[in-house]
Amino acid sequence: MKLVITFETSVMNKNGFHDTLKIVSDENYERDIPLHAYPQQASIIFEPFLNLGFVKMNSEKTEKIFFLNEGKIPAKVALKTAENQDLVIDPASFTMEPG
Secondary structure (H helix, E strand, O other): OOOOOOOOOOOOOOOOOOEEEEEEEEOOOEEEEEEEEOOOOOOOOOOOOOOOOOOOOOOOOOOOOOEOOOOOOOOOEEOOOOOOOOOOOOOEEEEOOOO
8 A cells, every 4th residue: 555645834843743643454453653744955965075185384275165955945054174273264154055
């Protein structure tokens, strides 16, 4: 048996919505099926490793990182470094539309 369940709401809840579907048969078989519905979200794709190669001290090197938002809503991205105060990230934050 194939069962299709749809869910619509006008109220956004960032923790999602949770419910249970109870299946009961004529032979007294019972089974609770948990149901979860979560709001749409962004899905950012990027190469997590950036290789700058050899960089001379007191010199500059620029590299580009490409990001893609495969999600359904805009994403706010913040780039931070805690280990090296000499590393400059520009821009440090930006918003990405889906696609």
